[in-house]
Amino acid sequence: MPFSSDHLDELNLLSLFDTHSLQNGIKVHSHEAPTSMVEAARRLYKKGLITQVDGGYLTDLGFEAMEHALKLLGILSTQPTMDIH
Template sequence: MPFSPDHIAELNLLSQFESSSGQAGIKVHRHDAAPETVEAAQRLFAKGLITQDDGGYLTPLGSEAVELTQKLQSIITT
């Protein structure tokens, strides 16, 4: 099953979080962020990966997802 454009947008947003720090969040500014980024944040929030529908902090599940995203990115870029 290929990754959909929505999945790619979610992975790209997850990759912006720092996995080493639970204290570093992000903010998706609806007025100037790309629509796919805004929608990705809303989907990640609905899935329980981030604490706010416009970013916020990673949940424990979100932290795990970021680690896996970084591993996948490392594997496919080497």
């Protein structure tokens, strides 16, 4: 199953949270943020990954999801080490 554009928006929003502290939240301002990010925040809230419909803080599950998302991004961002023919 490929990532949908909604999944990518949710992953991008998760990547905005501070990786070093659960004490730092974010606010997705509906009058400033792209509609896709506002909707991503709503979906993440409904899934129990963030504490507020417009951002807030990561829940424990949200923190775990953010860690996995950042690991995946790191893996995909590395240069290839093997010469594939």
